[in-house]
Amino acid sequence: xxxxxxxxxxxxxxxxxxxxxxxxxxxxxxxxxxxxxxxxxxxxxxxxxxxxxxxxxxxxxxxxxxxxxxxxxxxxxxxxx
Amino acid sequence: xxxxxxxxxxxxxxxxxxxxxxxxxxxxxxxxxxxxxxxxxxxxxxxxxxxxxxxxxxxxxxxxxxxxxxxxxxxxxxxxxxxxxxxxxxxxxxxxxxxxxxxxxxxxxxxxxxxxxxxxxxxxxxxxxxxxxxxxxxxxxxxxxxxxxxxxxxxxxxxxxxxxxxxxxxxxxxxxxxxxxxxxxxxxxxxxxxxxxxxxxxxxxxxxxxxxxxxxxxxxxxxxxxxxxxxxxxxxxxxxxxxxxxxxxxxxxxxxxxxxxxxxxxxxxxxxxxxxxxxxxxxx
Numbered sequence: 001x002x003x004x005x006x007x008x009x010x011x012x013x014x015x016x017x018x019x020x021x022x023x024x025x026x027x028x029x030x031x032x033x034x035x036x037x038x039x040x041x042x043x044x045x046x047x048x049x050x051x052x053x054x055x056x057x058x059x060x061x062x063x064x065x066x067x068x069x070x071x072x073x074x075x076x077x078x079x080x081x
Numbered sequence: 082x083x084x085x086x087x088x089x090x091x092x093x094x095x096x097x098x099x100x101x102x103x104x105x106x107x108x109x110x111x112x113x114x115x116x117x118x119x120x121x122x123x124x125x126x127x128x129x130x131x132x133x134x135x136x137x138x139x140x141x142x143x144x145x146x147x148x149x150x151x152x153x154x155x156x157x158x159x160x161x162x163x164x165x166x167x168x169x170x171x172x173x174x175x176x177x178x179x180x181x182x183x184x185x186x187x188x189x190x191x192x193x194x195x196x197x198x199x200x201x202x203x204x205x206x207x208x209x210x211x212x213x214x215x216x217x218x219x220x221x222x223x224x225x226x227x228x229x230x231x232x233x234x235x236x237x238x239x240x241x242x243x244x245x246x247x248x249x250x251x252x253x254x255x256x257x258x259x260x261x262x263x264x265x266x267x268x269x270x271x272x273x274x275x276x277x278x279x280x281x282x283x284x285x286x287x288x289x290x291x292x293x294x295x296x297x298x299x300x301x302x303x304x305x306x307x308x309x310x311x312x313x314x315x316x317x318x319x320x321x322x323x324x325x326x327x328x329x330x331x332x333x334x335x336x337x338x339x340x341x342x343x344x345x346x347x348x349x350x351x352x353x354x355x356x357x358x359x360x361x362x363x364x365x
Contacts, residue, residue, distance in 0.1 A: 061154060062318055063311075063314055064267075065310050067355070073261075075239075076241055078257070
């Protein structure tokens, strides 16, 4: 009787340890997937600057300056070039 | 505010607000840029790059940066402002500094349409352009030098090269055809036909060339003034608006750029963006 009980406890312990091991492994894989840079999480994208950024740079290349109605006698002139 | 003037790049440079060291640095900057980018100096890098068209050429980092900006602005303007018009200008007779360019009884050569900015390939410092292609980077180089020079000022002031002007601190600027505006930030530029023009066999030519035809552009405007976040932006926008002709005011409005147009008969029109910022009523 005592031997049978000991075998049952040993089997339960083995199952429990295996389950805990599998659980830790799965958790470790999940965390690695989410944090290690070598693991792909989503569709790979080219390294080019986003279009939004490119548009912003382009707008800046021909962006407007800031003007105001003349507030003083002219100190400079924009002649024709 | 102290002001000094000197000549460079074929025009008068006015510097206001620079001390002795800053003034000297600005003179050096203009002289250095002219040595690299002049179409008329035989020893300039631009001249040797144009002479080697058709063969892969390694250019200096400074040259590559300026050309890259020119190509980007050509894309942005849909080719209205194209750096490959060097051959067209030479064919029209603009082969020397304007001061040395007298009236010539010989007619200009046949027009040479620009090969187009798309034919120029620049990868890092390696440049490949088709044989016969000649670059003219003067427009972008002059205004970019104004932008770089204004950074060297000791305090508030401005730098002006011909029609191109950049400010540091609000500056009131007089405008072609009368009137004035305060440039609070950035630059202002005027492009037109009244100064850079010459005669060949009695025919008048000017430097604002239509890249598609290789001829001096026909436009209802005598001068176009625009504002820009930088002097380069203002200068390129002014030239593009001039070349866009009647569509010039709308071309600028679509980009939110203020523009003021002096017509051949002396009338002045401004677009909606100019009216909204500079206080002049828009003429539509």
